[in-house]
Amino acid sequence: MGLELVPVSRPAPGSGGITGTWRTLRPVVDLKKCIDCGICWLYCPESVIDWEKGQKIKIDYTYCKGCGICAHECPTKAIEMAPEAGL
Amino acid sequence: MTVRIDLLPKTKYVVPGNSACAGCGMMIGLKVLGMALGEEAVLSIPASCASVVQGLGPKSGVALPILNVPFASAASVATGMSEAFRQLGVKGQAVVWAGDGGTADIGFAAVSAAAERNSDVLYIMYDNEAYMNTGIQRSSETPKGAWTTTTPTGKREAKKDVALILLAHGVPYVATANIAYPQDFYRKIKRASEIRGFKFIHLFAPCPPGWLFDPSLTVEVARKAVETGVFILWEYDNGELKLNPPSSALVDKSRRKPLVEYLKLQGRYAHLSEDQIKQMEEEIDRKWQFLLRFAQAARPRA
Numbered sequence: 001m002g003l004e005l006v007p008v009s010r011p012a013p014g015s016g017g018i019t020g021t022w023r024t025l026r027p028v029v030d031l032k033k034c035i036d037c038g039i040c041w042l043y044c045p046e047s048v049i050d051w052e053k054g055q056k057i058k059i060d061y062t063y064c065k066g067c068g069i070c071a072h073e074c075p076t077k078a079i080e081m082a083p084e085a086g087l
Numbered sequence: 088m089t090v091r092i093d094l095l096p097k098t099k100y101v102v103p104g105n106s107a108c109a110g111c112g113m114m115i116g117l118k119v120l121g122m123a124l125g126e127e128a129v130l131s132i133p134a135s136c137a138s139v140v141q142g143l144g145p146k147s148g149v150a151l152p153i154l155n156v157p158f159a160s161a162a163s164v165a166t167g168m169s170e171a172f173r174q175l176g177v178k179g180q181a182v183v184w185a186g187d188g189g190t191a192d193i194g195f196a197a198v199s200a201a202a203e204r205n206s207d208v209l210y211i212m213y214d215n216e217a218y219m220n221t222g223i224q225r226s227s228e229t230p231k232g233a234w235t236t237t238t239p240t241g242k243r244e245a246k247k248d249v250a251l252i253l254l255a256h257g258v259p260y261v262a263t264a265n266i267a268y269p270q271d272f273y274r275k276i277k278r279a280s281e282i283r284g285f286k287f288i289h290l291f292a293p294c295p296p297g298w299l300f301d302p303s304l305t306v307e308v309a310r311k312a313v314e315t316g317v318f319i320l321w322e323y324d325n326g327e328l329k330l331n332p333p334s335s336a337l338v339d340k341s342r343r344k345p346l347v348e349y350l351k352l353q354g355r356y357a358h359l360s361e362d363q364i365k366q367m368e369e370e371i372d373r374k375w376q377f378l379l380r381f382a383q384a385a386r387p388r389a
Contacts, residue, residue: 008145009142010146011146011147011148011149012102013104015142015146015147016104016148019105038093039092043269045101045115046103047099047100067302067305068303069110069305071303072304
């Protein structure tokens, strides 16, 4: 059954559910304006931004809660917070 | 030492889809802790937002080994872990990740005892200035004047300076850090983990629902706290106390931004009168003078 005697949780995405449904605003990236600095990746409290220098950023919308820190901190304003469809 | 962003580890120590509020400041700190210590860190977490954000079992939203322990016991548990590491020859750093309530109020006796024993523990107090996960009740770290649900007209008492209290314990390393300056926090964790004995870091971590500001402003609020002089970045290492940038460039009062730039971002300060803000400014300046005298007294030994 895979049951454990000790109550242990193991790291896995979605421990709080599909948190992308919390979002009212959606971060939309304009990669042409992106200077590949990594600041949004560094500050994202949810770790939903993937980044490697030279490859620019990618956002995981399944779990992004839409806080907007990335858009606020972006030095070139390459991220815009747009209302989610249906809101 | 400057820390290059692109060279920081890309492992996700904060796992997407956890139970933290949108824009949680503490999660930025937890990310940096993971980057700095990786699998070497074993966390002792008392009742706090940090125990809630891990989410529902059998999943965990934080990819670090964690013991969730009773409120007042975090520092004692970490002492036990560090002793076990030593006796078993395991390379590990016992870390306490506790809130301001679990440190300055409820856990204080255990913190003080672990510091007095000089246990090999890295104690990080993430400070969101109230009991947030239970519904924003005031703590001894809530600043004077701030609204909470138990101080509806603003707190009357001053904020307790835990870092200076720990400094007075004679421990080898004490520092303050701020989530708006992750590289500085990263460097301080790295430095602290090199030292055997009790290390204390006071991490400033804004809370959007508790401080009543938009979640996109978490880093902005944290940065303004430093730029206006409300929160001072400093480090006590090897008998020397020094200010860290950008606080080190703000000793001259005229170089700090006006306090209102910090206060106006947050609903918890919306009720303050001009007189009260002036009084707050004076208190901040007194705090600076007090700390600078400490810095002068704790100079490197020749």
